[in-house]
Amino acid sequence: MAKIKFTAALKRFFPDLEELNVSGTTVGEVIKKAESKYPGICNYLLDERGAVRRHMNIFVKGELIEDRKTLKDRLGKDDEILIFQALSGG
Amino acid sequence: MQKKLLIGTTKGLVVFEKTGQDWQIKTTHFLGLPVSVIYVNELTNTWWAGISHHHWGQKLHFSTDEGQTWQEVNPPAYPLDAQMGSGKPATLKKIWIIQHGGAAYPNRLWVGTEPGGLFLSENNGQTFQLVESLWNHPSRMNQQQWFGTGRSEPFIHSIVVDPTDHNHIYIAVSCAGIFETKDGGKKWQPCNKGLIAAYLPNPHVEIGHDPHRLFACTVNPEILWQQNHCGIFRSIDGAKNWQSVSDKNGIANYGFALAIDHQNPERAWVIPAVSDELRIAPKQALTVCRTVDGGQTWQSLTNGLPQENCFDIVFRHALAIQGDTLVFGTTTGNVYLSDNQGDGWTCLSNNLARIDCVCFV
Numbered sequence: 001m002a003k004i005k006f007t008a009a010l011k012r013f014f015p016d017l018e019e020l021n022v023s024g025t026t027v028g029e030v031i032k033k034a035e036s037k038y039p040g041i042c043n044y045l046l047d048e049r050g051a052v053r054r055h056m057n058i059f060v061k062g063e064l065i066e067d068r069k070t071l072k073d074r075l076g077k078d079d080e081i082l083i084f085q086a087l088s089g090g
Numbered sequence: 091m092q093k094k095l096l097i098g099t100t101k102g103l104v105v106f107e108k109t110g111q112d113w114q115i116k117t118t119h120f121l122g123l124p125v126s127v128i129y130v131n132e133l134t135n136t137w138w139a140g141i142s143h144h145h146w147g148q149k150l151h152f153s154t155d156e157g158q159t160w161q162e163v164n165p166p167a168y169p170l171d172a173q174m175g176s177g178k179p180a181t182l183k184k185i186w187i188i189q190h191g192g193a194a195y196p197n198r199l200w201v202g203t204e205p206g207g208l209f210l211s212e213n214n215g216q217t218f219q220l221v222e223s224l225w226n227h228p229s230r231m232n233q234q235q236w237f238g239t240g241r242s243e244p245f246i247h248s249i250v251v252d253p254t255d256h257n258h259i260y261i262a263v264s265c266a267g268i269f270e271t272k273d274g275g276k277k278w279q280p281c282n283k284g285l286i287a288a289y290l291p292n293p294h295v296e297i298g299h300d301p302h303r304l305f306a307c308t309v310n311p312e313i314l315w316q317q318n319h320c321g322i323f324r325s326i327d328g329a330k331n332w333q334s335v336s337d338k339n340g341i342a343n344y345g346f347a348l349a350i351d352h353q354n355p356e357r358a359w360v361i362p363a364v365s366d367e368l369r370i371a372p373k374q375a376l377t378v379c380r381t382v383d384g385g386q387t388w389q390s391l392t393n394g395l396p397q398e399n400c401f402d403i404v405f406r407h408a409l410a411i412q413g414d415t416l417v418f419g420t421t422t423g424n425v426y427l428s429d430n431q432g433d434g435w436t437c438l439s440n441n442l443a444r445i446d447c448v449c450f451v
Contacts, residue, residue, distance in 0.1 A: 009145075013146070021285055023191040033197070040162070042144040043147065043149075043164065045146075046168075047147060047181045047182070048167035048168055048181055048182060049170060049179060049181060051181075053145065053146065055144055055145040056145060085146075086145070
C-alpha cells in the first residue's frame with residue numbers, strides 16, 4: 001500500500017484530511033483514490049486537464065515526480081507520496 | 091438605501107453594513123484568501139465569490155443566505171481540446187466577471203474568464219459550458235488580435251446584457267475589444283469602430299483593442315461607455331461607432347474603473363491613473379472625475395480624498411454605484427464612499443489588503 005501525506009494547508013478545505021493508505025501502481029491512480037475519499041481534492045491539486053497545478057509539488061520517496069501532466073510515474077510497494085504546495089513569496 | 095457593501099480583497103471578503111449613517115465592518119469571509127470577483131445576483135438573491143488561489147487554482151463559491159454559509163461549486167472548465175492562440179492548452183486561470191442572463195432567463199449565468207473563454211450556465215451556476223461560438227471566432231486564435239497585456243493571456247472582464255433584449259449581449263475582452271451577439275450567443279461580431287489601439291502599428295484595427303471596463307445605460311442601452319487603455323470612449327448607437335470622450339487637457343484619460351448613471355446617459359465617473367508605465371494616482375493625488383454632459387467636460391472631485399503622497403489606483407471592478415452613492419476600493423487597501431454623487435468622500439477604511447472588487451447589496 002502506498003501512503004499519501006498531504007500538506008497541512010489543505011486541512012482548511014478538507015477538515016477531515018489525514019494520511020491515506022491506498023493501492024495503486026502510478027501516482028495518478030492513487031490520486032484518484034484520494035478523490036473518492038475526499039471529493040473535490042483533485043480540483044485543488046490538478047487543473048482541469050489532470051496536470052499538477054503549477055505551484056503544487058508531488059514527491060515520491062523524496063523525489064519530485066517527472067510526469068506532471070499525466071501522473072504516470074510508477075509506484076513501488078509501500079512508497080510514500082508527499083503532496084506539498086510550492087514555496088512562494090517572501 | 092444600501093445596507094451592505096461587499097469588498098473583495100487579496101486577503102478576504104469584507105462586508106460592511108450601514109448602521110444609521112455609519113458603515114462598519116461586520117463580517118469577513120475567506121480570511122487570508124484572494125477574493126478576486128464578487129457578484130450579487132439580484133434575481134436569485136445569491137452572492138457569488140471567486141477565489142483566485144495562488145496554489146489551488148480558481149475556485150467558486152456561492153451563498154443564498156447573505157454570507158452566513160457558503161457552498162463551493164466546480165468552476166468553469168475548459169474542454170480538453172481547447173487551445174490558446176499559441177497552441178498551448180487552455181486551462182482556467184481566473185474568473186473575471188459573473189453576470190446573470192436577465193429576467194427572461196432566470197437560471198442563466200454568464201462567466202467571463204482568463205484565458206479568454208466565455209462560459210454559460212443554464213442552472214444557476216451548478217455547471218458551466220464554454221461558449222464555443224465565441225471561442226471558435228476566427229479572430230481568437232490570431233495572436234495579433236486576441237492577446238494578453240498586463241496578464242499573459244486575454245480575458246473577458248465585462249458582460250453587458252441588454253435590458254431590453256436578453257439575447258443581445260456585449261462582452262469586453264482585454265485584449266481584443268468589444269464583441270456583440272444578438273442571438274443569445276450563437277454568433278459574435280466585433281464592434282470596435284472608432285476605438286484607438288495606440289500600442290499597435292495600426293491603431294484602427296478591427297480587433298486588438300484594450301477595453302478596461304464596459305457598461306450600457308439601463309434607460310437607454312444604445313448609450314455605452316468604456317474606460318479603455320487608450321482613453322474613455324462613448325457610443326450613442328449601440329456600439330456601432332465609438333467616440334473618444336477623454337479630457338484632452340485633463341487627467342480623465344487612462345484608468346481602469348468606470349461607473350455610469352443608469353438613469354441618466356449623460357453622467358459617468360472614472361478614476362484616472364498615470365499611464366501603464368507607472369500606475370499611480372496622477373500627481374500622487376487621488377481624484378475621481380465626473381461628467382454630466384456625455385463626456386464633453388470632466389470635473390475633478392477631490393473633497394475628502396488624499397491629495398499628496400498617494401499611490402492608490404482603482405482596479406476595474408473596484409468602483410460601484412447605487413443611486414447617489416458611489417464607493418471604491420484601492421490597490422493600497424483604502425475604501426472611500428460618497429453619498430452625493432462624488433461631491434464629497436468619506437474614508438471607510440485605510441487598513442484592508444489590495445482591493446480587487448466592490449459591490450453593493
